[in-house]
Amino acid sequence: xxxxxxxxxxxxxxxxxxxxxxxxxxxxxxxxxxxxxxxxxxxxxxxxxxxxxxxxxxxxxxxxxxxxxxxxxxxxxxxxxxxxxxxxxxxxxxxxxxxxxxxxxxxxxxxxxxxxxxxxxxxxxxxxxxxxxxxxxxxxxxxxxxxxxxxxxxxxxxxxxxxxxxxxxxxxxxxxxxxxxxxxxxxxxxxxxxxxxxxxxxxxxxxxxxxxxxxxxxxxxxxxxxxxxxxxxxxxxxxxxxxxxxxxxxxxxxxxxxxxxxxxxxxxxxxxxxxxxxxxxxxxxxxxxxxxxxxxxxxxxxxxxxxxxxxxxxxxxxxxxxxxxxxxxxxxxxxxxxxxxxxxxxxxxxxxxxxxxxxxxxxxxxxxxxxxxxxxxxxxxxxxxxxxxxxxxxxxxxxxxxxxxxxxxxxxxxxxxxxxxxxxxxxxxxxxxxxxxxxxxxxxxxxxxxxxxxxxxxxxxxxxxxxx
Ligand SMILES: Nc1ncnc2c1ncn2[C@@H]1O[C@H](COP(=O)(O)OP(=O)(O)O)[C@@H](O)[C@H]1O
Ligand SMILES: [Mg+2]
Numbered sequence: 001x002x003x004x005x006x007x008x009x010x011x012x013x014x015x016x017x018x019x020x021x022x023x024x025x026x027x028x029x030x031x032x033x034x035x036x037x038x039x040x041x042x043x044x045x046x047x048x049x050x051x052x053x054x055x056x057x058x059x060x061x062x063x064x065x066x067x068x069x070x071x072x073x074x075x076x077x078x079x080x081x082x083x084x085x086x087x088x089x090x091x092x093x094x095x096x097x098x099x100x101x102x103x104x105x106x107x108x109x110x111x112x113x114x115x116x117x118x119x120x121x122x123x124x125x126x127x128x129x130x131x132x133x134x135x136x137x138x139x140x141x142x143x144x145x146x147x148x149x150x151x152x153x154x155x156x157x158x159x160x161x162x163x164x165x166x167x168x169x170x171x172x173x174x175x176x177x178x179x180x181x182x183x184x185x186x187x188x189x190x191x192x193x194x195x196x197x198x199x200x201x202x203x204x205x206x207x208x209x210x211x212x213x214x215x216x217x218x219x220x221x222x223x224x225x226x227x228x229x230x231x232x233x234x235x236x237x238x239x240x241x242x243x244x245x246x247x248x249x250x251x252x253x254x255x256x257x258x259x260x261x262x263x264x265x266x267x268x269x270x271x272x273x274x275x276x277x278x279x280x281x282x283x284x285x286x287x288x289x290x291x292x293x294x295x296x297x298x299x300x301x302x303x304x305x306x307x308x309x310x311x312x313x314x315x316x317x318x319x320x321x322x323x324x325x326x327x328x329x330x331x332x333x334x335x336x337x338x339x340x341x342x343x344x345x346x347x348x349x350x351x352x353x354x355x356x357x358x359x360x361x362x363x364x365x366x367x368x369x370x371x372x373x374x375x376x377x378x379x380x381x382x383x384x385x386x387x388x389x390x391x392x393x394x395x396x397x398x399x400x401x402x403x404x405x406x407x408x409x410x411x412x413x414x415x416x417x418x419x420x421x422x423x424x425x426x427x428x429x430x431x432x433x434x435x436x437x438x439x440x441x442x443x444x445x446x447x448x449x450x451x452x453x454x455x456x457x458x459x460x461x462x463x464x465x466x467x468x
Contacts (some may be wrong), residue, residue: 067097089299125305192361224328232393267311281325291334
């Protein structure tokens with residue numbers, strides 16, 4: 001990282017108003033020498049990851065009443081250390097200054113709730129200390145047992161209600177460009193896939209929901225679960241249902257976004273994503289498109305990708321971070337592209353193949369998507385029989401298309417009629433199964449790259465369908 005060289009003594013060790021303010025709780029704007037802000041600004045530009053430097057700049061901008069300029073810096077401070085008491089204090093001042101009083105009080109409650117966590121000092125520390133010490137992501141706050149503490153529950157908020165806390169988390173996560181959901185989907189809402197659901201229940205839900213079991217099995221259950229299979233067969237749907245079963249919050253992130261949105265910042269942003277998810281615990285963090293970190297691609301095209309893999313491993317290993325209450329689910333359409341390091345114990349060590357639904361599963365999925373629609377005399381089993389190779393998404397489309405046909409017809413006739421068997425049969429004939437290209441591609445990997453048996457489920461499916 002490029003150093004900025006020593007700062008002028010005045011900027012480094014004293015505040016523009018003489019000594020650094022004893023408290024950052026001064027609410028009256030104080031006159032700040034603009035040249036000092038300019039020096040700090042260029043320092044931050046040269047060292048975007050220097051937490052202390054940015055914190056100092058943020059403080060001065062806030063002192064100066066330049067809240068709109070201060071906010072993006074404060075936002076980055078919080079992204080790097082969401083539980084930093086002084087960054088939260090700055091956030092409160094800035095929110096107040098910008099007239100967002102509700103948000104300000106959320107920040108205050110959170111800071112108060114964090115009272116038991118030793119606050120890191122926000123600057124000055126610019127001239128003193130090495131860059132290692134002032135990096136954006138140095139030592140996490142450490143609790144008595146030596147574990148990073150970022151997981152807060154509504155209990156930590158004293159008088160604030162759980163709803164307040166949820167609203168606060170939503171705002172915080174949304175500001176980071178992520179979407180926080182509280183799914184009410186359950187495994188029962190996932191049609192068919194009985195053995196997949198049983199595996200998820202036994203290898204994931206039961207141990208995750210039972211701390212004693214987890215204790216007994218120790219670290220081996222800390223890793224994530226990786227879902228793979230052709231598109232549209234329910235990987236995301238299942239992940240949501242897992243969150244629903246656990247009563248956990250749900251954050252889904254496509255890794256291509258992490259890689260492309262913040263070029264050169266990918267690993268920091270991946271860390272931020274994990275920090276946000278930890279803060280939302282209990283939370284299922286669903287990392288889609290894990291194959292974007294594929295080893296081959298990393299080597300060929302994306303030199304930054306390697307750092308992201310390393311970062312992901314670090315986050316999964318939870319070496320510096322408590323992953324308690326964080327459930328990581330990954331999904332990929334290209335399991336053969338995965339960096340083998342990701343498959344080691346404690347990481348994505350359990351792999352579940354989510355294949356196109358078999359006949360009973362198709363019946364269940366069709367029934368699920370026809371529920372709550374007006375139905376005539378229909379024979380779901382007959383449609384299930386003739387839709388081999390259709391994904392869950394294809395089947396949903398069949399139901400929607402049939403419903404649309406019935407609706408259009410009803411409008412034309414001027415009287416409502418329910419969905420008929422003909423509507424469904426026509427829709428099924430019109431919509432082609434979308435999984436075939438994936439299965440064709442998978443054939444090669446199963447034939448040539450299944451020495452360790454990791455694709456046995458897939459191989460069995462392909463054999464049953466005479467594709468190998
Ligand atoms: N087993 C299933 N049961 C019910 N609906 C399903 C199932 N599989 C897929 N779907 C439907 O298809 C949509 C797409 O599935 P999704 O989970 O996004 O597939 P993937 O993530 O594997 O590409 C889901 O939102 C859901 O409506
Ligand atoms: Mg998906």
